[in-house]
Amino acid sequence: MSDASEHVDPPSLRGLPRWLRPGSAEAGEPRRTRLIETTLLVLAGLLLALATVNDVARQTHVNQRLIADLRTWRTYTGHDYHNLSIDQALLGETSRREVICGNTSPGPPKARTQICLVIYGPIVDGHRAVHGGWYLPAEVEDERAYRYACFGPASLGRCAR
C-alpha cells in the first residue's frame, strides 16, 4: 500500500503560501484544525439530534390528533370503517384542521358514495369537533368539482353544486 507521502511535489509548488502547500502525511495533521472540525461536528450533531427528537414529538402529537379525528369520523357516521383518507393540507398545512373522507356503506376504499368531515379544535374525550363536511360520488378524489350537499359552517364555498 502506498500513500501520498511517497510523492515528491514539483519545486513550483514550494512557492505557495504554507497553508496551500501540498501536505504529505496524516501525521502532520494540525491539531487545531482537527479540534475545530470536531467541535463543529459535535455542534452539528446536537442540532440534528434536537431536530430529530423535536420531529418525533411533533409527529406523535399529529398522530394523536389523527387518532381523535378517525375516532370522531367513526362516531359521527356510525360506521366502524378503517380505510379512511385524511387530508391535512386542504385547509392549510399548519392549520391543524383535517378533512377525513370515507365510504357511506361497506366496500373497498372510495368504491361507494363518500362522506367527508371537516374536523378541528381541541381533543376532548378522544374526539374533536365536526364543523361541517360534504359528500363525494364513488371513485373520485376530493376535488371541489365533485363535492355536493355541503353542510356546516366550515364547508361554506367549498361545494361546486
Add this chain to the structure above:
Amino acid sequence: MPPARRRGLATVLALLLIAATAEIVLDGAVGHSALIPKSPDIAGWLAGIGERLGYRVFLIAILVFTAAYAGLILLCGRTSPDGISKRWAIVLVGVLQAMVFAGPILLSTDVFSYIAYARMGVEHGINPYLHGPVAIANDPVYRYVGHDWRHVPTAYGPLYTLLSYPLAPLGLKGALWGMKLEALLASVATLALTWRCACARGLDAVRALIVVGANPLYLIYGLGGAHNDLIMLALMMAAVGFTFADRDAAAGAAVVAGTLVKATVAVLLPFMILSRRRLATIAGAVGAIALAALIGYAAFGIHGIDLVAALNRDAAFVSTDSFATEIAHLFGKPGVFPVDHDLLKVALVLIVLHLLWRTWRGYDWVAASGWTLLAVSVTSTWLLAWYTLWPLPLAVVTRDRRLLAATLFIQALFIIHQTSPLFAPVQ
C-alpha cells in the same frame, strides 16, 4: 471480561439479530402491510408462518436489531481476534443476508421502477431516459411502480440501465428475483472488498465486516429493497481497493463505472486525484468516461449521458425524513422552501472545499470521500434510509474514527425518526 463470556454474549446478540430479521421477513411475507410494497407473490412459501407486519412490530424488531448491532460492534472493538472469529462473523453476516434474500421486497417500490425502466427499453422499445413508466401503463409491472415515480424518467446511470436489461425478458417474477440476486451479489462484493481494504490498511477486518454486513439499514432497507445503491457501493470499494494496490488507472475507471450506476459516487474522483497525484488516475477516469459516453449515447442518446440533469431534478424533491425538513420544523416552518435548497447547497460546497483542501494537505482521501458522501445525505432534502449507507464502507477502512461515529450517529437519528408510530399508532 473473559473470552468465553464475550463469545457467549456475542452469540446472544447474534441470535437477537437473526430473530429480529426473521420477524420482519416472515411477517413481511404475509403481505397486506403498509411496510411491504404491493408485489407479485415471490415469498408465498414463507407466508404461513408469520402475521401481517404492522408498524409496531416492525419498529420493535428494528430497535432490537439496532441495539444488538451496537452491542456487537462494541464487543468487536474489544474482543477481536480472540473473541469473535473470522468464521463466526462470516457465517452470521451470510445467514442474515440469505434470510433477507429469501424474503419479500421490503419497504420500497424502487425495484419495480428498475424493472419498469428495463421493460420499457427491452420489451417496448421506449427510451427510459425520456419517459416515465406511465408510458407502459399496460405492462404488468406498472401497477407495482410507486405513484410518485410513474411519470419520472430514470435517474440512474446507463451502466445500471444496461445491466438491468437482461432481466426484462424474464417476466415479472423472474426479473424480481434477478434484481434481488443482483443486489445480493453486489452486497457480497461490497463486503468482500471492504474486508480486503481493511486488511490492506491493517485494520480489523472482522469488525469492518460486521459494521457493514450486519448494519440494520444496509440489510433491511438496502438489501431488503434490492436497491442499486449496493452495486454503486461495490464499484466504490473496488476503486478504493485498486488505489490500495497501486492500480490507479483501474481505480479511476471504477469510480466512473460506479457513477454510471448512480452519480453520487463521482464525489470520490477529485479526492482520489488530489491525493494520489498520478496521471494514471486521470487517464483511467477519462478513458472510462469516453467509453461510457460512447456506449451511453449509442444506447440512449444524449439523455442517457446527461447525469447532471437527473441529479438536479432529484435535488428538488423533499422527503419527510430529511434533516432539512426536521430543522425547518424545529424553527416553526411547515417545510423546506426554495431558499433552503440554496443554503444547503452553499453549506455542501463549503464542506467539500474544506475537505479538498484537507486532502491536498495530506488528509486521507478515503475519509474525505466518506465525509463528503455523509454531507451529501445530511444536506439532501430527499433523504432515504439507503442514502445513509454510502459512507459506511469507507468509514470502516479509514483511521479517522470520527467518520464511523458520525455515520452511525446519523443512521441512529434516522431510525429514531421512524419511531413516532410506537408512541401514537394511527389505525
